[in-house]
Ligand code: FES
């Protein structure tokens with residue numbers, strides 16, 4: 001028998017109350033219940049990082065979390081980084097300018113992992129950046145442009 005539960009959470013600043021099947025992943029909840037398809041799903045095993053979102057202050061893999069585990073919490077997805085009308089987030093702008101993406105499938109996950117790093121630390125070294133992004137896989141770029149983009153975003157992002 002399908003078990004369902006009501007959850008209340010905030011996603012990109014908007015409060016939601018939804019009834020969900022208890023085994024629905026957070027990734028599927030974001031994509032199909034809320035229509036936020038910027039969060040990509042690749043491996044569905046917690047390996048590729050494409051589904052990375054922020055849960056509170058920490059990045060998480062939304063394919064291996066259940067939506068019910070986000071009950072009462074705040075989620076930030078790639079759609080929450082900037083508004084459609086507004087300027088891009090410094091990380092998005094830097095990925096654009098420094099060839100940080102090609103096909104773009106991995107990009108939302110990289111952006112959220114980089115966001116976690118830069119929110120915690122200014123002026124991280126290259127090794128720290130690579131370590132922070134080590135859970136995100138990219139099949140296209142060779143990572144050099146991604147690392148350069150994170151360094152560039154760090155230089156211009158005014159966190160205050
Ligand atoms: S889809 Fe979640 S880690 Fe790959």
Ligand code: FES
Nearest residue numbers: 102103138139140
């Ligand atoms: S840009 Fe294609 S997988 Fe990273």
